[in-house]
Each structure stands twice: as C-alpha cells, then as structure tokens.
Amino acid sequence: MRRLIVIALVLGLATLAAGLIATRPSFVHGTELAGLTGDAGAGEAVFWAAGCASCHAAEGATDAARLVLAGGQRFASDFGTFVAPNISTDPVHGIGDWTLAQFVTALQNGISPEGRHYYPAFPYTAYRLAERQDLADLWAFWQTLPASDTPSLPHEVGFPFSIRRAVGAWNLLNLSDEFVVAGDLTEQQARGRYLSEALAHCAECHTPRDALGGLDRSAWMTGAPNPSGSGTIPALTPDRLRWSEADIAAYLNDGFTPDFDSAGGHMVSVIRNMAMLPEADRLAIAAYLKALPSDE
Amino acid sequence: MTNRIRVLAAATFAIIGVGATATIAQDLPAPVQARQGQFQIMALNVGILGGMARGNAEYDATAAQTAADNLVAISMLDQSFHWPEGTDNMALDGTRALPAIWENLPDVVEKWGAFGAAAEGLAAVAGTGLEPMQAALGPLGATCGSCHDAYRAPQ
Numbered sequence: 354m355r356r357l358i359v360i361a362l363v364l365g366l367a368t369l370a371a372g373l374i375a376t377r378p379s380f381v382h383g384t385e386l387a388g389l390t391g392d393a394g395a396g397e398a399v400f401w402a403a404g405c406a407s408c409h410a411a412e413g414a415t416d417a418a419r420l421v422l423a424g425g426q427r428f429a430s431d432f433g434t435f436v437a438p439n440i441s442t443d444p445v446h447g448i449g450d451w452t453l454a455q456f457v458t459a460l461q462n463g464i465s466p467e468g469r470h471y472y473p474a475f476p477y478t479a480y481r482l483a484e485r486q487d488l489a490d491l492w493a494f495w496q497t498l499p500a501s502d503t504p505s506l507p508h509e510v511g512f513p514f515s516i517r518r519a520v521g522a523w524n525l526l527n528l529s530d531e532f533v534v535a536g537d538l539t540e541q542q543a544r545g546r547y548l549s550e551a552l553a554h555c556a557e558c559h560t561p562r563d564a565l566g567g568l569d570r571s572a573w574m575t576g577a578p579n580p581s582g583s584g585t586i587p588a589l590t591p592d593r594l595r596w597s598e599a600d601i602a603a604y605l606n607d608g609f610t611p612d613f614d615s616a617g618g619h620m621v622s623v624i625r626n627m628a629m630l631p632e633a634d635r636l637a638i639a640a641y642l643k644a645l646p647s648d649e
Numbered sequence: 650m651t652n653r654i655r656v657l658a659a660a661t662f663a664i665i666g667v668g669a670t671a672t673i674a675q676d677l678p679a680p681v682q683a684r685q686g687q688f689q690i691m692a693l694n695v696g697i698l699g700g701m702a703r704g705n706a707e708y709d710a711t712a713a714q715t716a717a718d719n720l721v722a723i724s725m726l727d728q729s730f731h732w733p734e735g736t737d738n739m740a741l742d743g744t745r746a747l748p749a750i751w752e753n754l755p756d757v758v759e760k761w762g763a764f765g766a767a768a769e770g771l772a773a774v775a776g777t778g779l780e781p782m783q784a785a786l787g788p789l790g791a792t793c794g795s796c797h798d799a800y801r802a803p804q
Contacts, residue, residue, distance in 0.1 A: 584745060585803065587803070618798070618801060621794040
C-alpha cells in the first residue's frame with residue numbers, strides 16, 4: 354500500500370512537472386529579430402489591418418482618437434470581463450519601454466515581458482501567423498503614436514480562470530502555426546487569408562468556440578453568438594454570405610450592405626480599420642471569403 | 650452526427666426558425682415596426698446615392714438631389730413615439746436595438762442630430778456633381794456607424 358502511494362506521488366509530481374514545463378512562458382529573443390529594420394509607413398497599414406485600435410482605443414473613438422491606445426474598453430465573456438489595457442507609448446502605464454523582442458513575444462506567444470500569460474481575448478493566436486517584418490514595421494509605427502497616462506484596469510475574472518498558468522495549457526490546445534484554409538490559393542486569396550487569419554482576426558467573432566473558449570477550426574467563419582454582448586455574429590462562408598466580392602469590398606470600405614443597411618456593433622469599428630487599407634486588400638479579403646469551405 | 654442527420658436537423662431548425670420569425674415580425678409593437686420602416690426608407694434613399702457613389706449606377710443629379718432631400722426629411726421626423734421603453738432586444742425578438750439606447754438617451758439624440766447635419770450637408774451638394782456627392786456621403790455613413798457602434802446588436 355505504502356509503495357502504491359509512493360508511486361502515485363511520483364507519477365503525480367512528474368505530471369505536474371511535465372505540465373509546468375509544457376505551459377512555461379516562451380520568449381522571442383532579440384537575436385532572432387536582429388536582421389529586421391522596421392518601416393513606420395508600412396507599419397501603419399499593419400496597424401489598421403491588425404485592428405489594434407478597435408479594442409485598445411476608447412469606446413466609440415473616431416479619427417485621431419483611434420491612435421490613443423489608452424485601453425479601458427470592457428469585453429464581457431463566459432469567463433469574466435476583460436478590460437483592454439493601456440498599450441500606448443507611455444513608458445509607465447503603456448508599453449513605451451518595451452523592446453521589439455518583448456513586443457513580438459506578446460503578439461506571437463501571448464507572454465508579457467514579466468513572463469505572465471495574456472488571456473486569449475488578446476488575439477495572439479492570430480498574430481502568431483504574422484510575418485515578423487510586418488511586426489517590426491508595426492513597432493516602428495508604434496513609436497509615432499501618442500502616450501496616455503491612463504492606468505490599466507485589472508480584468509474581472511474569477512477562479513479558476515484567474516490562474517494565468519492555465520492559459521499555458523489552453524495554448525497547448527489552441528496555438529497553431531498553420532493557416533486554417535489550406536490548399537491551392539491564388540496570390541490574391543493568399544493575401545486575403547493573411548489579412549483575415551493573421552492580422553484582422555475575423556474568426557475571433559465569426560467562428561464558434563468550444564467549451565474552453567477555443568475556436569472550432571472545423572466550423573471556420575460559420576457564425577457564432579456574439580462573444581461579448583447580445584445578438585449573433587453572421588457567417589462569412591460563401592453559402593451563407595452571398596454578396597459579390599465587389600459588394601464585400603465596398604462594405605468593408607463604406608459600411609453599407611448591398612441593400613444599404615449599415616453595420617452594427619463592433620463591426621463598425623472593424624470597418625473604420627478596413628477603410629484605411631488599400632482597395633486591393635479589401636478585395637483580397639473578399640476573395641479569401643469566397644474561398645472558405647461552406648458550412649454544412 | 651452523420652451529415653444526413655445534420656442536414657435534417659438544420660432543415661428542421663430552419664423551418665421552425667422561419668415560422669418563428671414570421672410570427673415575431675407580425676407581433677412586433679407598432680412603434681418598432683414604424684422605426685424599422687423609417688430605417689428602410691432611409692436605406693432605400695442612401696442606396697440611390699450609394700449605388701451612384703460606388704459606380705454601380707450612373708450619376709443622376711435629379712435623383713441624387715431627391716434622395717438627399719428625403720434623408721433630410723427623415724432626419725426631421727420627431728422620434729418621440731418610435732422608441733418606447735421596453736422595446737429593446739432583451740425584451741423583444743426581432744429588434745437589434747440595444748438597451749443602452751434608453752440608458753444614454755441624450756447621446757442617442759445627439760447622434761441622431763449628427764445624422765441630420767450630415768444629411769443637410771449632403772443635400773447642399775448632391776445635385777451638383779458625382780464627386781461632391783461622394784465626398785458628402787462618407788460623413789453621412791459615418792453618422793450611421795457612430796450610432797450603430799454603440800446601440801445596435803450585430804445581428
């Protein structure tokens with residue numbers, strides 16, 4: 354009996370150790386990024402495509418106010434309410450004192466400079482697929498943005514979701530280095546896939562989630578309950594979204610559906626981003642949506 | 650679940666869904682139907698201008714002016730009777746109006762006023778040429794967005 358207890362204890366400790374190792378934070382090191390030089394002009398397009406302002410600028414911000422990334426917007430979910438932090442260039446309250454390596458670690462591994470796991474309300478799961486040159490450009494653009502000394506507010510997340518280390522286990526299940534839509538794509542469709550899956554993180558709202566809050570990659574872009582509030586987020590698969598590619602691109606620019614209804618909810622803010630992109634990028638997103646597998 | 654069962658289930662839901670929607674639309678209170686009709690008239694007129702702005706229809710100065718004048722007229726309709734309390738999307742199926750409307754009425758009224766100002770700006774130039782009309786339509790669309798951002802559920 355005593356022997357069994359010892360074996361159980363050893364096995365338990367081994368599992369715990371393996372779990373701690375598997376869920377430990379992983380950092381991107383400066384040496385990996387040594388060859389990159391950021392271009393702020395190119396970074397502005399990445400900034401709009403990646404939708405940073407939609408969550409980190411103040412609620413309902415328009416025009417120049419969308420460049421003030423003071424945080425404060427609240428996102429209710431089944432796991433608690435997440436409050437977007439200040440990610441402005443303020444060195445104390447924002448991220449002004451970060452290095453490029455810390456910025457890339459946050460965006461692609463979901464890990465803070467102190468080694469804490471971010472909650473996946475922050476779409477590092479998508480940004481993981483971004484080109485590092487784009488992130489270097491984005492960081493260069495970041496340096497041109499204003500500082501805000503608004504303090505970040507804590508998330509309102511209860512036990513057990515308050516255990517950040519658990520996010521490491523969640524990451525084992527949900528972090529992928531592969532695009533969801535595979536197969537032969539045209540250059541335009543591939544550009545649209547990059548914009549949609551790696552930067553604009555459309556799937557965060559347009560794809561249903563499993564019980565643990567992970568995206569159901571087998572039901573990609575088939576619509577879902579609003580993750581943060583009431584109503585549903587529509588499907589984007591070609592069997593459900595029957596607009597032409599030109600209609601989709603026009604909607605992403607002026608916010609009007611083909612029958613000139615207008616967008617509601619968080620999509621209004623998304624369109625403010627998309628309108629800043631070149632027309633070719635909006636058409637690329639439309640081409641990608643038409644290449645999505647249908648919802649069966 | 651096999652695909653066939655899935656299709657059957659989906660079809661069943663679709664039939665129930667259509668039936669339910671039809672019932673709901675009929676049962677919506679008159680003020681809700683009225684405001685939805687108001688926004689449909691708005692969309693129809695924005696569509697006249699938007700079709701020209703997007704290059705889907707040829708620019709027609711008379712039609713553009715008429716549509717813009719209609720938008721001004723809609724903006725002048727007093728909204729007092731369209732929005733009784735208890736007609737948000739928590740209380741009723743078939744509306745996307747968020748309860749936040751009634752919690753922030755002064756802001757909603759201000760945003761409706763911004764739509765009116767943009768409509769007047771549009772009506773001042775809509776008949777004078779495609780480019781001025783396009784330039785004035787953008788700000789009008791922005792006023793739709795600024796209200797829907799805060800006060801309309803996604804779908």
